[in-house]
Amino acid sequence: MIAFILQRLMQSVLVVFAMSVIVFVGVYAIGNPIDVLIDPGATQSIRDALIERYGLDQPLWRQYFTFVTNVAQGDLGRSMVYNVPVTSLIFSRLPATLELVFVAMFLATALGVPLGIWAGYKPDSFSSKAIMALSILGFSVPTFWIGMLLIMGFAVNLGWLPSGGRGLVAEFLGFRTSLTSAEGWSHVLLPAINLSLFKMGLMIRLTRAGMVEAMRADYVKFARAQGLSEREVVFGHVLRNISIPIVTVFGLELGSTLAFAVVTESVFNWPGVGKLIIDSILQLDRPVMVSYLVMVVILFVLINLVVDIVYARLDPRVRLKGEE
């Protein structure tokens, strides 16, 4: 087992290294950020001085080497736009994104799981078919378009909810959150619904599939034969059995929802990490782009690693295969 973890760990480090090279070279290829940022009144000598100061005149490999050395010392560099350390910039935006993601995941689960249970319990009823059709909508309609419709409907035409931005932010249990005030909730509601629809579709389908499978299983037949009520069968046996995959997927999807928030944050102008990365791409704020991407790669490599290890524990065959 330890050998397996070590091997996977080594692979992960290699992947992170490879990805950081790709990201760095790619970002380098886009263009010189000085040309995007520089003031038009600048002279050639000012431009040259800046390029030298930011080390952009160095060969690519040396720039990468400097970057890696700094990262090894925990320094991801400074934003070229805000002149603050990239880490503090990203972490100052993280609470807003986390808040949005948690509300969205809560909505997706709280609505998606019961709907999925129903659709799986009565797979042939009209309501189940309607639920499944809805889940296809949630799956396939682009997030930004739903977001626009939500804004048009609820913010522009009805005027019930604000069309974007984050509400009042207050300190709560050490977190800066907007979820302690009604105004904060009114701001988070539309973007959270928008972000949750895709995940809700996923939750519905996952739960339904589990339900359908479970209802055919022997233990359900036995339970029914024992004379247990349908309620007891579903909530006592079936639900317990299908909850493990649901919880696993929930955990896994948190990571991708974090990254997915890019679109929702842009549509609703939510001041989170996703908006930050879009802005930095549009401004060519190289240190922010590179650091964010490397952090995302690390996040996903970690998720993969954890999943691998968990599965290896659950299913020894995986381990054997890995050690082949």
Place this chain on the structure above:
Amino acid sequence: MAVAETTRRQRLSEFWSDFAQSRVAVVALAVILVLLFLAFACEWVAPQDPYDLRNLDWLDAFLPPGTVGSGGYVHVLGTDNVGRDMLSAVLYGLRTSFIIGLSAGALALTAGIAVGLTAAYFGGRLEAVLMRVVDLQLSMPAILMALVLVALLGSGVGQIVLALVVAQYAYFARTTHGAATVERRKDYIEAARSTPLPTYRVLFRHLLPNVMPPLIVVATVQVAAAIALEATLSFLGVGLPLTEPSLGSLISNGFRYIHTDRTWLSLYPGFALMITVVAINLVGDQVRTVLDPRQGL
């Protein structure tokens, strides 16, 4: 050969009767065919070529749907800020979206099959490395991959297609690999392997046909996803600019007007996008049900 022909025909008609059990899916298929026709016949169907600037007249700017413009015909979906007929713009945009979606889908399919089959057939270290990369890519949201790639490659149809292929090939690779691994253990492959047949023949004549059904399902879903992704990228401002139209850039342009009464600028291209994507997904869903009735996901 004649025998093979009839069984193929039989299988097709069987497939169709299974598929037709869902009326929704049949309607969706019809919708797709109509949209495809309209999109690729747009040069004849659309009232104007919206990207030949000589055709446009500024005096026609911002006409609401149903108004007659200087061209003497009705602008069914209105006009935009340079006097472009929105119906024409949507049809041409739809064509761009289809071209991007279909070519990205086809290229990703090819790349995915190549990677998946190679991994499954050769096994060993190569398989481990390839599938590791594929797994990692799968865990990353496609939108993020595509966003970064477009930021790196620059905007333009070719660049977007490339970004989408890189972001999507992994789905095909995983599916191919999964199906091929199962097939590989079967006797006929072992038998074929032990004969002096060249490797590619084993791959293409024996393995490939057997992994096709699940790939078809993935392909429909991925074409829809590619169309949606391109629209999203253009909406975020890193995809195609308004001068190089797709449904996404039209919607993005219209988004600026949602606080005014000119909602037609974003609504109609948006509906066109939604209908396209949903229809493809509905068809894909039914194909999946037919090919693999057990799976609900």
Place this chain on the structure above:
Amino acid sequence: MTLNTLRAGVAALAIMAGATLPVMAQDLTIGLRAGPDSIDPHWSTLGSQAEALRHIFDTLVGVDENLQLEPALATSWEPISPTTWEFKIREGVKFHDGSDLTAEDVKFSIERIPEVTGPMSMTIYTKSVESVEVIDDYTLHVHTAGTAPSLPNDFIRLFVVPASIGMEVGNEEFNSGESAIGTGPYRFVSWEPKGDLVMERFDDYWGEAPHWERVVRKEIPDDAARVAALRSGQVDLINYVPASDYLTMQNDSSLDTFVSDSVYILNVQPVVRDELPQKVRVNGQEIDENPLQDLRVRTALDLAIDRDTLVRVVLEGLGTPANQLMPEGFFGYSTELGPREYNLDEARRLLEEAGYADGFEIDFTCTNNRVPGDSVVCEALAQMWSRLGLTVNAQALNGTVFFPAAAREEYSLAMSAWGTLTGEASYTYGSLLHTKDPELGLGAFNRTGYSNAEFDDLFQQARENLDDDARRELYEEASRIVMEDRALIPTVILQTVWAAPTGTLTFTPRVDQETLAYRITPVSD
């Protein structure tokens, strides 16, 4: 839950949200498209940065709403030798920490800039400074490398910080408020990147006391969201109302709009070098010659632009036809140049005379959403030139693609916005039109290869001349030459719009588009 109870619930939520907003007459909340990138006033030349920090820090030289110089921390200035400017520093000015302003602080501020400034380098304002000499507490001599008649114009963004903060402090100390000590009408309370900038009135301010006790500058980059925030009462004033909403607002009696010309002009940049980076095609065949080198072709392009239509239809009224590279009243604006003519027949004739009777095909590249209206003007220009018989492939690109490629001189015909931010000609002419000459530091943004000895000569003379009237004349002459040469083709001056609830605020829009809380008063007063 029925649909009705859901509705009631949502409505209640919205009402509660409204109720929690602080409604105090002494507060002013402004919704802005862009905010500062840092509180360090020497970090960047970004317009929104200067605008925000002007509340906290004062500049050495001030400007009124038409970018004309006026006294600020310096009460007067004059050249005492060809290479020395004397500035008299205002007496009795207090910093927010209670200390007094002296010439020493100004010297420190000038010298701090090269140490701390970022990629949008502020050294463009101090590039002509060789050394700074403190004569006494209230007199300062600035020695320049060569004659620098426009030095006072360069100092309109020279923010003064106290020397006591020390050379070591950087961004963090400013952002936290620790070193955010200025002499301005407001003192810093809090800020975070992309967030709200909160400020309180500074009671010992040397100038006229501003009305508002507390000012919150909210950064709302999204146009639609900013308009929504105004309509819902979350903010009292917004800037950069998008053209699409401007029309609606004009018909809306609950909102007042304020319109002003900006300093930004969309210019077409025809490359006149011998070889074009993107070749021109005639009947589908690439040709080696560069038609844009021919003045008749450039004039034809100019004559084919219907600027009135651009303003009225394409920009929906939010613009002014431009007849030169600066708005009227700027130092060097030539009053001899009339409005630019629109004459399609004459344009066709010139094109024919130049040997392009059948037109040609050319690529035309513009910025996309860099300034309001750039991409639509781009398409409209292509449309107008197509009436001339040309085939114009218009492409609007993001700034991240456009600017690096423009710097590599990859475009044959391009369009982007240019603002004469200092209010006088040398800024624009030295960068855009003077022959590219890295040694002199001139022509850094001359992408077209334009080079006219007569123009260069006039520019050099003007640059050395300390007599305002003589210099003005020289620049006016230079303006006339470049316009006759069609070195650049100006199209429209962009206008910007502010909006506030009807009858609440009075303020005079500024040509630099700055929204300054201390120049805004309530109507009831």
